[in-house]
Amino acid sequence: MDKSTKTIFLAPIIVVSILLITPIASQAQIMGTFSGGDGPKIRSIFVDQAIPIDPGASLWGNAPAMEVKVNGQNITIPILFNPTVKSINVKSMNNGTWIGFWLEWADPTPSTAALATHQFRDSIGVVFPATEGKTFIAMGGPGTPVNIMHWKADWQKDLDLGYYQDREDAYPNMAYDLYLGNDEENAEVLNYDPKTQDPNEMGAGDPRVHITELNPAYEPGLAAGNSLSQTIKFSPIEELVAEGFGTLTTQKEQNSLGKGAWDNGIWRVVMARPMMTKDATDAQFEPGKNKDIAFAVWDGGNMEVNGRKSVALWHNLVVEAGAPSAVVGQQPLTVTPPPAGAEGASTVAIAAIIGGAIVAASLIFYAAKRRAPAPTVTK
Amino acid sequence: MPMVYNWQLGREMFYPFEGVRPKKQFAAVFNINRCIGCQTCTMACKSTWTFSKGQEHMWWNNVETKPYGGYPHFWDIAILKMLGDGQVWVNGVYKGKTIYEAAPEGKQVLGVLKPEEDWRFPNWYQDVSSGIRQNPLDKDAGSSFTTHADLEDPVNPVHENFFYYLQRICNHCTYPSCGSVCPRKAIYKRPEDGIVLIDQNRCRGYRECVTGCPYGKSLYNPVTRVSEKCIACYPRVEQGIITRCIAACVGKIRLQGWIKPPEEAIPDSPMDYLAHIAKIALPLYPQYGCEGNIYYTPPRWVPRAYQDQMFGPGVDTAIKNYIHPSHETLGVMQLFGTTQKIIERFRITEKDAIGFDINGREIIRVPIMEPFIIRPSFRQNTS
Numbered sequence: 069m070d071k072s073t074k075t076i077f078l079a080p081i082i083v084v085s086i087l088l089i090t091p092i093a094s095q096a097q098i099m100g101t102f103s104g105g106d107g108p109k110i111r112s113i114f115v116d117q118a119i120p121i122d123p124g125a126s127l128w129g130n131a132p133a134m135e136v137k138v139n140g141q142n143i144t145i146p147i148l149f150n151p152t153v154k155s156i157n158v159k160s161m162n163n164g165t166w167i168g169f170w171l172e173w174a175d176p177t178p179s180t181a182a183l184a185t186h187q188f189r190d191s192i193g194v195v196f197p198a199t200e201g202k203t204f205i206a207m208g209g210p211g212t213p214v215n216i217m218h219w220k221a222d223w224q225k226d227l228d229l230g231y232y233q234d235r236e237d238a239y240p241n242m243a244y245d246l247y248l249g250n251d252e253e254n255a256e257v258l259n260y261d262p263k264t265q266d267p268n269e270m271g272a273g274d275p276r277v278h279i280t281e282l283n284p285a286y287e288p289g290l291a292a293g294n295s296l297s298q299t300i301k302f303s304p305i306e307e308l309v310a311e312g313f314g315t316l317t318t319q320k321e322q323n324s325l326g327k328g329a330w331d332n333g334i335w336r337v338v339m340a341r342p343m344m345t346k347d348a349t350d351a352q353f354e355p356g357k358n359k360d361i362a363f364a365v366w367d368g369g370n371m372e373v374n375g376r377k378s379v380a381l382w383h384n385l386v387v388e389a390g391a392p393s394a395v396v397g398q399q400p401l402t403v404t405p406p407p408a409g410a411e412g413a414s415t416v417a418i419a420a421i422i423g424g425a426i427v428a429a430s431l432i433f434y435a436a437k438r439r440a441p442a443p444t445v446t447k
Numbered sequence: 448m449p450m451v452y453n454w455q456l457g458r459e460m461f462y463p464f465e466g467v468r469p470k471k472q473f474a475a476v477f478n479i480n481r482c483i484g485c486q487t488c489t490m491a492c493k494s495t496w497t498f499s500k501g502q503e504h505m506w507w508n509n510v511e512t513k514p515y516g517g518y519p520h521f522w523d524i525a526i527l528k529m530l531g532d533g534q535v536w537v538n539g540v541y542k543g544k545t546i547y548e549a550a551p552e553g554k555q556v557l558g559v560l561k562p563e564e565d566w567r568f569p570n571w572y573q574d575v576s577s578g579i580r581q582n583p584l585d586k587d588a589g590s591s592f593t594t595h596a597d598l599e600d601p602v603n604p605v606h607e608n609f610f611y612y613l614q615r616i617c618n619h620c621t622y623p624s625c626g627s628v629c630p631r632k633a634i635y636k637r638p639e640d641g642i643v644l645i646d647q648n649r650c651r652g653y654r655e656c657v658t659g660c661p662y663g664k665s666l667y668n669p670v671t672r673v674s675e676k677c678i679a680c681y682p683r684v685e686q687g688i689i690t691r692c693i694a695a696c697v698g699k700i701r702l703q704g705w706i707k708p709p710e711e712a713i714p715d716s717p718m719d720y721l722a723h724i725a726k727i728a729l730p731l732y733p734q735y736g737c738e739g740n741i742y743y744t745p746p747r748w749v750p751r752a753y754q755d756q757m758f759g760p761g762v763d764t765a766i767k768n769y770i771h772p773s774h775e776t777l778g779v780m781q782l783f784g785t786t787q788k789i790i791e792r793f794r795i796t797e798k799d800a801i802g803f804d805i806n807g808r809e810i811i812r813v814p815i816m817e818p819f820i821i822r823p824s825f826r827q828n829t830s
Contacts, residue, residue, distance in 0.1 A: 142553075144630075145553060145554060145555050145630075146553055146554050146555070146630075146655070147552075147553030147554075148553075149552075149553060182652060182669065182672050183669040184562075184563040184667075184669055185504075185560070185561065185562065185563045185566060185654065185657060185666075185667045185669070186560055186561075186562040186563055187563075187669075188654075222672075234500070234670060235500055235501065235503070235669070235670060238669065244503075247498065247499055247500050282499075282500055282670065283499070286498070286499040287499055287500070287501065287668075287670060287671050288647045288668070288671060288673075288675055289647050289648075289650070289668065289671030289672065289673040290671055291647070292646075292647035292648040293648055294647055294648050294649075294650065294671065294673055296651065296652055296671070296672040296673055297670075297671035297672060297673060313630060314630050314631045314632050315631075316631065316651070371560075373653045373654065374630055374651075374653040374655060375630060
């Protein structure tokens, strides 16, 4: 095929490929390319307790699960031809102020790092129309943005380890003399509550304090404020907004909490956030009002990244309301740090109840580069 | 789907974006014949830009020994194999497919993601030569690279057993494939100087550019978890100063400037003169279709077929003009490595080569022929 025939052929191929989704999809899924409330229903049941962040929490066992089929993304380049994830199981609960999503899918190999050129992370995204208008399934469009909550397995691993995965995690026996300009006293602190805890006051013995050789001035992504390069994390979830292909942008306000765990070939992830926020580009959830929702999942072991992902079309989330008297709360956000020496943070229970928007707005992911003076710590 | 004109191919080609040339295009000429493989350029770059954690494997500038060396390993052979047969030139026009035209279904360009280990050893095969003929007993057999006719060429005989150094930085392509594959347009080409940069804030570490650059010059930083590349020392270029790798070159093999398409060539611009008028500077793998802007004076001792594949159809002319330079060409060759400032224009007099900056001020003057002085006999030895 020479250049001219290719030019002629490519455009129809893309158009036809979009149209050809239709024969294999149900009527609901055809409609599902634009939001409009007519996708398959997913229940978000009302509970009168805190939404558990741990996917293994017993409360999640009570929630009804819905199986959502996913297919390789084929609307835009690059296309995923060989998806490995076929479906995800979805549960949702809300307590009137916070809403949580429990997601489960099969992946025989957990990919929890992006520490080499050919290494890609597992991840999963939940997407909502950010405005009331009819919103295109694939990254929204101008004026009709989508709001995305994106859980990343390497961010989860950073939090589980208690430090930012680094060169030594890929090459445990590596040796080096020095990195120019790097400051041995640089420290990063994970898993603290910025509302109530000051990392500068955390002692050297605190397992959340990690000394790093990274000098922010000489790490380009970090210096530029890239969300992926931040060594300090509060959450494995990144909140994003997009208004069409290529416009995906990290939100200034990061409100989501969550946790993912891989067990015996299954990823289980919880993502939770306040139902109402003051973030203009956030989807807002009102009790009793349905919201469209869609999903995307990446298998890092299958080199899935970018548009090479398995996607579901718009579904419709039924946000069930509870009796007004059942709305719980009046307790501030609390973070229970993992006991010193404990592996992982599986017991972290984060109860975020009343005033969700105000509290969550303070969970600013970008409060990076805060340093703890911990000169007595030795690695 | 836009069509753009790629003068290196002598034809239009498919490119995902409109073909808008920058006001000025960063370019350099590397004279392979002069390189001694000392890697001073490599270390100048390393110690300036890639000394941090996560950049251990990064060599924005590298010098590899051809025919076997490569960083990442076999970066060029991998793409050439995929482009396959049909990389044919007829009367200076490329009849084969570019990496855009050969893109597999579902992808923007033809590319390959090199695994981590391919980036670890930038100097494997350093100083390793091609090897001699396949059958040592058959003097007509030729080596893998050489035909018997090459060796017998009375004008430009080539070496049966050869190697040469290939100096490589980002080509700051006119049609950058790294930028075309980035779904976020996090890679952009600056209109003022044609330098191609990755926005460190917008990059999401997808590694589409690492896959899509056929020259292997986009690199993933596993510490920041996003990708980086050669920035053509833009803070220096913005002040009229040449890049670190070019400034540090011990062998004076490099000259930096600005290049135009041939029909707009400025006769007294060093790059335009060397590429379009003297025709001793050739693009690297023009068949990729990126219109790269690092140009090479091909090594005169290397088999022609091998060089034709690497530098396109101008090799014979370039070597002929380089071996027998005109006075003007000889003059421009003297300007290599003489000043830290970017030479915008030059003038060749009977005796001198003169370089001017952007304001027309003289910044360098060197003699074309060093004076020939006969010492008195009592000073003939220095003991």
